[in-house]
Amino acid sequence: MSTGARRFVEQSAVTSLVPLLKRNLARQPPPRHDAPFVRASVAAVFRWKEKQQRTLELLFVRRSVNEKDTWSGQVAFPGGRRQKKTRMDLTLDDVSEEWSDWESLRETAQRETMEEVGLDLTTAYTSEISDVFWVDVQELFNTRRYQELSYPLEESILGLKMSPRLLVMAKKMLGDMYFDSIYLPRPAHPLPDDERLPRRDAQDFVLWGLTLHSVVEIFKVGGTPLPMRPDAQHFDSKLLGDMLLYCYRYPDKAVAGAATLSAVFLVSVLYSSL
Template identity: 40%
Template structure:
């Protein structure tokens, strides 16, 4: 990405997000969270734009264990001294306040300093958990890495690593891949019975999702095959909710990534068919979806009897 393109990207993002109203927080909203997308220049001459990511700590039972993300978390209630006396008033954080607090708690970076500018925010994204809505708050650190070597204070229980990625790497199509996400453990925990979970896994299969292989932050593990060797889900792979947020950021900057808009799939034919049925049923033509699915399984059964 050339210098002028990077500068235009940042100015377009600032202009377009300034046109959107800040999302207000309703009182009964424990189901809402906020994350901080933080940009900065690498050099004084504003050549290389960087974006901050974290890799979440590996915690059993955490739905986002080991995943690449932006710093952030759930919103909390602010209690003023007067409210604590009366014990009847609740004041929720704004989305921006949540992102600011969580970023400081997780990586020790202060977003309320004079050299940090809030650019804007996006409409909340609903997670795969359905009950959680996440708002992306965008910030710009107006101090290049050459002038300030940021030292992060990581919360080890929540964050395994924090690192900057050059934006131009996100435009490198060699980094665009698909990730196979193992679903066996997920099914076993969801169903509650290991046997039924294993059976469901055999029927549905594992999940295939589009992803971006990020540059690994440690130079010791960099190699010429950095983009070509298959990675597992905890090996600096950008996917899911955070990938969706990244795509929205560059769309808003009028510089969309050339990332293929392919939805997730399952590895088994049965899982793929059920997923297609689900997607069709979300549209008005529910009966068509049922007919297509029934026809598929009918033809499959017929061919199995005739040829196998």
């Protein structure tokens, strides 16, 4: 079966995605990039596979496997960290219209994409990239590919690595962490490949985390939202895990809630002693 025959969303929605994305992004205020600290920038690159514009594809890279790289082997958009310019490269900032010695976010994405995949976004560090591949946008709407990614607890909460005893206790109480993900088509495997989808790890062409969140936002802004919610995450032990995640996401509410419970408990103790 060819990729052109696989339809998980109306073709009209795919055809209108990029024009709507351009229009809606143009209405938003441009991001400011004059912060003194180093930031990163990535590029979401679409292309039509054929002149007839039937198959819209989105570009991804897969990072090389490297034990020293936190994101080793993971799928991402091409891009990277901002760099300071040389004296000869100093130009007016396209947002603030002031002289800037830092790259703009656009310049960072352009430079990193050229270095990583050889794609010039203006008209690589190849050792950092293992694969460069295009994904048919239709496959991102294929709900069979919506799977949970099991991620080791020590990689989810890096601070636990510093305390082996605490890590052992936490793993017994919480287990591993699970994230929503999309199992992307493997470049070397012809479609269809989604009849049986064995469990994958984060290095096996899995779209998840910040990159998945970015993809979901892009399609939302483009007027064709994906039928998924990428913010769902949980532990093996759902009750304890949900409590921990709540405290992590809403520390102020967690402190207030703990104070309230403590006060109620104290009042109960005093009342029972009367």
